[in-house]
Amino acid sequence: MPWDVTHKTKSKEKILICAAKLFVEKGFDAVGINDVMKSANMTRGAFYAHFKSKADLYNQALVVAAFKARENITHGCDQGFASLQHNYLQQGQDPALKDNQQCPIALLISDIRQREPLVRETYEKVFKGFVKFIESQGLTEAEALKEAATMIGAVALSESLTDKNLVEKLLVACQR
Amino acid sequence: MPWDVTHKTKSKEKILICAAKLFVEKGFDAVGINDVMKSANMTRGAFYAHFKSKADLYNQALVVAAFKARENITHGCDQGFASLQHNYLQQGQDPALKDNQQCPIALLISDIRQREPLVRETYEKVFKGFVKFIESQGLTEAEALKEAATMIGAVALSESLTDKNLVEKLLVACQR
DNA sequence: GTCTATAGCACGATAGAC
DNA sequence: GTCTATCGTGCTATAGAC
Numbered sequence: 001m002p003w004d005v006t007h008k009t010k011s012k013e014k015i016l017i018c019a020a021k022l023f024v025e026k027g028f029d030a031v032g033i034n035d036v037m038k039s040a041n042m043t044r045g046a047f048y049a050h051f052k053s054k055a056d057l058y059n060q061a062l063v064v065a066a067f068k069a070r071e072n073i074t075h076g077c078d079q080g081f082a083s084l085q086h087n088y089l090q091q092g093q094d095p096a097l098k099d100n101q102q103c104p105i106a107l108l109i110s111d112i113r114q115r116e117p118l119v120r121e122t123y124e125k126v127f128k129g130f131v132k133f134i135e136s137q138g139l140t141e142a143e144a145l146k147e148a149a150t151m152i153g154a155v156a157l158s159e160s161l162t163d164k165n166l167v168e169k170l171l172v173a174c175q176r
Numbered sequence: 177m178p179w180d181v182t183h184k185t186k187s188k189e190k191i192l193i194c195a196a197k198l199f200v201e202k203g204f205d206a207v208g209i210n211d212v213m214k215s216a217n218m219t220r221g222a223f224y225a226h227f228k229s230k231a232d233l234y235n236q237a238l239v240v241a242a243f244k245a246r247e248n249i250t251h252g253c254d255q256g257f258a259s260l261q262h263n264y265l266q267q268g269q270d271p272a273l274k275d276n277q278q279c280p281i282a283l284l285i286s287d288i289r290q291r292e293p294l295v296r297e298t299y300e301k302v303f304k305g306f307v308k309f310i311e312s313q314g315l316t317e318a319e320a321l322k323e324a325a326t327m328i329g330a331v332a333l334s335e336s337l338t339d340k341n342l343v344e345k346l347l348v349a350c351q352r
Numbered sequence: 353g354t355c356t357a358t359a360g361c362a363c364g365a366t367a368g369a370c
Numbered sequence: 371g372t373c374t375a376t377c378g379t380g381c382t383a384t385a386g387a388c
Contacts (some may be wrong), residue, residue, distance in 0.1 A: 008353070029205035030290050032381065045384090046354045054382070109329075110286040112336045114206050124337055145349040146326065153285075153329020160288045161300055173321040184371070208363060220364090222372045230364065 012050045014040045019057055020065035024104045027111040028058055059119045062108070066126040068101035070133075081137035081147075088151050089171045092158055105130060106155040150174050188226045190216045195233055196241035200280045203287040204234055235295045238284070242302040244277035246309075257313035257323070264327050265347045268334055281306060282331040326350050 018039040022031045033047050033054055051057040073091055077083045091102055105127050112123045127148075134144035154174040158167045194215040198207045209223050209230055227233040249267055253259045267278055281303050288299045303324075310320035330350040334343045 011353080026290060027205075027286060033383090034381085042353095043355060044382090045356070048383070049353055107286055107289075109332045109336055110203060110283055113283075114202060117338075120336070120338055124339060124342075127333070127337065128342070142345070142349040145346045146352075149329040149333060149346060149350050150322065150326040151329075152333065153325040153327075156285045156332065157303070157325060157328065160285055160296070161303065162293075162296055163300060166300075166304070169318070170321045170325060173318040174325050176322075187371080209365090210363080218371095219373060221366090221374070224365070225371055 008050070011040075011042070011046070015042070015047070015050060015057070016061055016064045017068070019061035020068060020101060020104075021099075023058055023061050024065050024069075024102055024107045027108065028054075028115065029111075033057075055116055055119065058115070059122055062104055062119065062122050062126065065101055065104040066129070069103045072097070072100045073103065081134065081139060084134070084137060085147070085151060086175060089154055089158075089175055091155060093171070102159075103152075103155060106152045107159060109152065109156050184226070187216075187218070187222075191218070191223070191226060191233070192237055192240045193244075195237035196244060196277060196280075197275075199234060199237050200241050200245075200278055200283045203284065204230075204291065205287075209233075231292055231295065234291065235298055238280055238295065238298050238302065241277055241280040242305070245279045248273070248276045249279065257310065257315060260310070260313060261323070261327060262351060265330055265334075265351055267331060269347070278335075279328075279331060282328045283335060285328065285332050 015036060019031075019036045022036055022039060034044050036057070037044055037047055047057075051060070069091075073087045074084065075087075077087050088103070091097070091100075105123070108123070112120055115123075131141070131144045131148050134147055135141060139147065151174065154170055158171060161167050161170075191212060195207075195212045198212055198215060210220050212233070213220055213223055223233075227236070245267075249263045250260065251263075253263050264279070267273070267276075281299070284299070288296055291299075307317070307320050307324050310323055311317060315323065327350065330346055334347060337343050337346075
């Protein structure tokens, strides 16, 4: 593989990983192409050699975010649903893991409504994958859907509320 | 009360009610002052006679949205938590009620992270009021927090997912 | 492929007529 | 108080040098 192809691939990967973090943290509108490229140590102009538009980047970054978040949350998690639930609910709480990828399903849950159909399809696939994964821990589809709603709602709320005490009570209450 | 004071009050109320609908539906960034004023049958210039900034409008509209949504959801709901839960989960499903105010806690759940501290405080107060209201139906604080997370997560998801069948299954699964 | 520079547009906010 | 007109700014996207 020639050097320039590797270089291009590495640049694109770097952009995607930076974009995944930024978009999940701030949403589509609050993140400019400039912010993403700066975060990846490049300038605006280089962006369009890799992506055809900002929406294209968002769509691909969503997949990367989902993959990385799953890695993050299921890392060392072999003890069934209770362990998964605990790791998911605590994803934003451990300061040591503060720069890890958080779950795009929860953090982009209202952002996604304003996006184009292709992006919404991607989001929906990610959500369905999450539900299937919960089912694989021994839950029925209905149980998995309800547990997913609770976990996603709790994590989304935990990022939107500022009262640390309330957030702690909320996460404990959802843990069962 | 002189005519012009009444007129001003009515204009402001109209702007607030239109803004509450638009912001809850689309979020802060996707709604321009122009959109709000057009929806209220006025022009951009008149806006600053009533509000000092777009953020000021958003903050006040959030309170109006919470009040109207509560009216909408608790309307004819005297049968305890099960009835509240049913009405809350179905708020976006009945096409006849499609233009009613939906719950800002659920629909602005990720939008609110990017707003200024004053707005986030307002959101937090609204959320705490919602939890207290659930508690008043005979639940403990922990139970109320968990039920709130499930309901809010389910409604937020139901607006973000496009598969009607999946949404229906999700809402039924959360109904108990 | 990456850079600098800029076109083109949309938005928030202000100024001044009525 | 409401209107029209405008300034200033920030953004996406493109053009052209290297």
